[in-house]
Structures are given as structure tokens and as C-alpha cells.
Amino acid sequence: MRATSAAAERGDVRPDDAVGAEVQPTAGWLPLVLVFLLPVLAAFGPLVPGIGSFFLFRVLALLFLCAAVFSVEKGARSVLRTLTVVLAAVWLLVAGLGLMVSGPSPHTFGELLSLGTGLALLIAVAIVRAPKKLLMALLYGWLFAYAIISLFAVAEILTGVSLSASYADERTLDGWGITVTFYNPNNYATFLLFSFVALVVLWGRTRSKLIRSATIVGLVSIPFFMNATNSRTGIMVLAVFVVTSILMLLRGRVGVKLALVLLALIGAIVLLDRMEQTPFEEFAQFLGTSGNQIDVLGIAIPVDISTFVRWNLVLVGLALAGSSPLLGGGPGSFENYVAISGAQDQTLGIVNPHNGFIEVLAQYGFVVFALFIVWLLRILRTGIQARRHPERPSRVVWIALVLGVISLPIVLTMHSSAIEPSTTWIFFALLVLAARVQETVGKVEIESEPTGRPRHETTPRRP
Numbered sequence: 001m002r003a004t005s006a007a008a009e010r011g012d013v014r015p016d017d018a019v020g021a022e023v024q025p026t027a028g029w030l031p032l033v034l035v036f037l038l039p040v041l042a043a044f045g046p047l048v049p050g051i052g053s054f055f056l057f058r059v060l061a062l063l064f065l066c067a068a069v070f071s072v073e074k075g076a077r078s079v080l081r082t083l084t085v086v087l088a089a090v091w092l093l094v095a096g097l098g099l100m101v102s103g104p105s106p107h108t109f110g111e112l113l114s115l116g117t118g119l120a121l122l123i124a125v126a127i128v129r130a131p132k133k134l135l136m137a138l139l140y141g142w143l144f145a146y147a148i149i150s151l152f153a154v155a156e157i158l159t160g161v162s163l164s165a166s167y168a169d170e171r172t173l174d175g176w177g178i179t180v181t182f183y184n185p186n187n188y189a190t191f192l193l194f195s196f197v198a199l200v201v202l203w204g205r206t207r208s209k210l211i212r213s214a215t216i217v218g219l220v221s222i223p224f225f226m227n228a229t230n231s232r233t234g235i236m237v238l239a240v241f242v243v244t245s246i247l248m249l250l251r252g253r254v255g256v257k258l259a260l261v262l263l264a265l266i267g268a269i270v271l272l273d274r275m276e277q278t279p280f281e282e283f284a285q286f287l288g289t290s291g292n293q294i295d296v297l298g299i300a301i302p303v304d305i306s307t308f309v310r311w312n313l314v315l316v317g318l319a320l321a322g323s324s325p326l327l328g329g330g331p332g333s334f335e336n337y338v339a340i341s342g343a344q345d346q347t348l349g350i351v352n353p354h355n356g357f358i359e360v361l362a363q364y365g366f367v368v369f370a371l372f373i374v375w376l377l378r379i380l381r382t383g384i385q386a387r388r389h390p391e392r393p394s395r396v397v398w399i400a401l402v403l404g405v406i407s408l409p410i411v412l413t414m415h416s417s418a419i420e421p422s423t424t425w426i427f428f429a430l431l432v433l434a435a436r437v438q439e440t441v442g443k444v445e446i447e448s449e450p451t452g453r454p455r456h457e458t459t460p461r462r463p
Contacts (some may be wrong), residue, residue, distance in 0.1 A: 204396025356412025
């Protein structure tokens with residue numbers, strides 16, 4: 001410890017590294033390789049085949065769990081680790097019971113595959129040792145994935161040819177844009193938001209100037225690609241991400257903060273204003289002319305078509321949850337329930353949930369939903385605690401955890417289904433690893449000073 005502390009004092013390593021070096025065991029090569037590859041495979045999803053419906057991301061997620069079982073971090077006490085394992089176990093149990101009670105639907109098998117491999121990934125990142133090394137491997141893999149996807153995005157913009165377009169323009173809720181490998185422009189927009197969080201963490205934690213420069217290029221390019229998705233929600237959330245990150249990272253630089261914040265807001269407004277139908281135009285239209293309205297506590301509120309459909313899908317989800325509060329409707333039951341309940345007229349033929357939280361509540365009941373919320377709140381608490389840390393590696397973790405969790409109620413409305421995309425689960429894995437790293441830093445700092453002396457020991461006063 002003395003050697004490590006001395007190096008930290010000389011500036012050879014960061015204080016975070018000095019703290020973590022004493023508690024971080026060596027990671028095996030297999031978990032590191034798998035974690036590096038998973039973001040790339042998550043971005044490509046079923047386009048990279050594996051074994052039947054187990055496309056390669058799912059195969060490697062299960063393989064990673066097997067590797068994690070043989071590399072368990074022993075003796076570590078972590079509330080987040082326990083919560084993650086309990087959530088996964090209860091979620092799988094409820095899914096099985098719900099399937100037995102309600103029976104299968106046409107969407108059940110696909111949902112179970114996504115849910116099972118996603119929860120396997122969460123268990124793996126929660127129990128495996130060396131979370132700091134795994135976090136860096138995941139972040140490097142995410143940068144690599146973002147670079148590859150960006151090349152395909154540029155090719156699609158230039159040629160107009162998509163690898164994965166699967167919906168006609170009139171079947172999307174928020175217009176049309178580039179899809180790259182994600183089948184829907186909103187899914188790609190979600191990946192860009194997740195990538196912003198991942199790249200900010202990588203920028204703050206890497207020591208390599210080359211990687212940091214590549215990360216900056218990636219962050220600067222995200223608004224360009226977000227504009228190409230035509231996702232209004234994505235652009236607005238990205239603007240919030242940028243403004244919040246500026247305010248959190250630039251301490252004491254008021255002039256620079258204000259300039260960058262204004263630049264980000266102006267950029268968001270310009271991008272939104274260039275869309276075929278801007279939010280400003282829609283706001284003017286639905287003030288009495290849209291023909292769509294929702295009823296909230298007896299008050300009729302005019303809304304645009306996208307909000308109208310999403311609101312009715314929420315009502316359908318609440319009805320499904322109310323019909324079976326304990327177990328929910330079962331895996332993949334949402335789409336079938338919309339059809340048999342006759343709600344398709346109100347949802348204009350859209351049957352997917354379009355809301356991750358309602359999707360969990362409706363299909364898996366209040367118990368799983370409550371555990372899911374508690375799990376997210378624990379991650380959020382870890383992020384909030386990290387804000388007091390003076391070093392940049394911890395500050396970027398606090399940005400990632402706070403922004404990542406707080407934005408989920410909005411971000412998870414951008415997917416048709418939040419459970420099915422592999423990118424949702426790899427982002428959850430990123431949050432768990434980042435929170436575990438921060439938990440480790442906080443525990444060691446409480447137990448000892450940088451010199452290795454316990455905090456409760458003090459130098460005796462001279463008589």
C-alpha cells in the first residue's frame with residue numbers, strides 16, 4: 001500500500017487507482033474478451049447469427065455467465081450485487097409461473113430468450129471479480145462498437161441503403177430516419193444516448209491520450225447521427241445529457257459553462273427546427289386542430305398522434321397489470337392482449353408497449369416491477385454518493401449513473417419493446433459495473449486513508 005500511495009502522491013497513478021489496486025484481483029482473459037465483444041454484438045443483434053434464435057450476443061452472454069461463475073468475487077459484500085441476483089432470480093421465476101398460468105403467445109419465445117440472456121448478463125457482471133478491469137474492457141468495446149456502427153451510419157446516409165429497415169414510414173410513431181443495424185430509427189437513437197453515457201465514462205477513466213481523443217470525436221459526432229435518426233425525443237434527451245455533463249464536469253468555470261450550455265441548447269433547437277414536422281409545429285397544430293386528445297383526471301388534453309398512441313398503450317398496460325397483479329400477463333403477452341382487448345382502434349394498430357416500465361409491470365406484475373425500481377434506485381444512490389469524490393474517474397461515474405437512471409423513464413419509451421433489444425441489457429450491465437467500481441472505491445476510502453492508516457486512528461497528542 002505504501003508504494004501505491006507514494007505513486008499516487010507523485011501523480012503516477014490516480015487516487016482511484018491507488019485505492020482500487022489494493023482490492024482489485026486479476027481478471028481472467030476470457031471474461032475480459034467476452035465483455036469487450038458484447039457491446040459490438042449487442043449493436044448488431046440478430047444480424048450476427050449464432051445458433052438458431054440464439055444469435056451470437058445471446059450465446060456470448062450465456063458463456064460470460066459460465067465464466068463468471070468460475071471467477072466469482074469471494075468475500076465481497078455488496079447490496080447492489082445481492083439486489084441484482086435477487087431481481088434476476090425473482091424475474092425468471094415470475095416469468096416461468098406467468099407462462100404456466102397464462103400460456104404462451106406468439107411473442108413469448110422471443111421475449112424469454114431476450115429476458116433470459118439479459119438477466120444472465122446482469123448476474124455475470126454482478127458476481128464476477130475485477131469489476132474495474134471489466135468496466136474498462138466494456139468501455140473499450142463500446143467505443144469499438146460505436147466506431148463500426150458510425151461507419152455503417154455514414155454509408156446509409158450517403159447511399160440510402162439500410163441494413164435493417166423493417167417498417168414502412170407510416171408505421172413508425174415518430175417519423176423516419178436512418179436505422180443502421182437497429183431496424184427502427186428510435187432504436188438507433190437510443191443506442192446513441194447509451195453511447196453518450198459510455199463514452200463520457202471512458203473519457204474520464206482512460207489514461208490513453210489516443211483513446212481520449214477518439215472518445216471526444218465520438219461524443220462530438222453523436223448529435224450529427226442523432227439528427228439523422230429524426231428522433232425528436234432523442235435530440236431533446238441528448239441536449240439534456242450534454243448540458244448536465246457540462247455543469248457537472250466543469251467546476252468553477254462559470255463563463256465556459258454558460259457558453260457551452262447555450263451552444264448545446266441552440267444546437268438542439270436548430271436540429272429540431274430542421275425536422276419535417278417539428279415539435280413547435282406540432283404544438284401549434286394540436287391546440288384545437290389535431291383531432292387527438294387524451295383524458296387526464298377528467299380533463300381533455302389535445303396531443304399529437306405519437307402521444308395519443310403511447311398514452312393508450314399505457315392504459316392497456318395498466319389494464320393488463322390489473323388483471324393479474326402478482327404475475328402479470330406473462331412473457332410476450334402485451335401484444336396479444338392489445339389484440340384481444342379490442343384496443344387496436346385506440347392504438348391505431350400499434351401493439352408494442354413503447355414504454356419499458358409499463359412493459360415490465362404489465363407482463364411480470366408488481367413484485368418484479370417493485371424490485372426493478374429498487375434496483376435502479378440503488379444504482380442511482382451509488383451515483384449520487386460519487387458526486388462528492390474530487391477525482392475525474394469517479395465524477396464521470398456519477399454522471400453516468402445519475403443520467404443513465406433518471407433518463408430511463410423517457411429513453412425506454414423510444415423502443416417498441418425495451419426488453420427485446422440487446423442494447424438495453426448491455427447498458428444495464430454498464431450501469432452495474434460502474435456502480436460496483438464506485439462501491440469499491442467508497443468502501444476502501446472509508447476503511448483507510450491514502451497512507452493506509454484507518455480513519456478512526458489518530459496521532460496521540462503530546463502531553
